[in-house]
Amino acid sequence: MKIHDFQRMKSENRKITMVTCYDYWSAQIIGNSRIDSILVGDSLAMVMYGHETTLSATVNIMKKHIEAVVKGAPNKFIVGDMPFCSYRKGLVETMNSVEKIMRAGAHAIKLESAEGNLELIHHIVQSGVPVMGHVGLTPQSIHALGGFKVQGKTDYQAEKIKQQALQLENAGCFAIVLECMPPDLASDITNSLRIPTIGIGAGPYTSGQILVLQDMLGMNSFTPKYLKRYLNGADLIQCALDNYVHDVKTSAYPQVEHCYEIN
């Protein structure tokens, strides 16, 4: 997948599939799958480092994870998330962050919200860097939003989110993540935009979907309403570990076939 395929897929009514990924070995698995594109999301602060919010992700942390994912899935279109505050301290600092994310091997960046970001987005796009927008539940504003809550439930909120999406399209974004909002709002936004929308907790009418890899593989206890689990990953891994423990304790492993011979 290349940047223009996002637009093409929306025009051809073909759904875009994305997952998050933060490391080399799962990137290799995704690289061999039919997933269209990968987001190295700042959600890694929660999923990989156990923090309660995404706020502790930094550009240097993102850079390391992007490098690993690029090595594992060199054939995929990879979006690198701009972490908290990395695009809120003026143009020069923003561009320094963009430079690090792109030099790490990302093909595009993603940043949250339209408010106060439109000129920056325009500049980043003019610098040759594709930008993905993100509206609705924007986790970097978690304390202003009062928690991880569905957004756009009132007419006023819904209109505000829709206007943000339109502004992001005008500023030059190539796609927009719609996170945690009623399906009708996501549908209205998707139909009002030329560029594709990628939904998470936003119903079936978006141009594509994204899920956090560990959530969809059942690697944790996170079970929001919108999530469908495609594997009971944690159970399977625990079972494998317990089988290994059993084999070692009973000397069932290693066997002759696992041993090196003297020539």
Ligand code: KIV
């Ligand atoms: O950081 C992230 O993983 C995200 C997705 C949930 C869209 O922003």
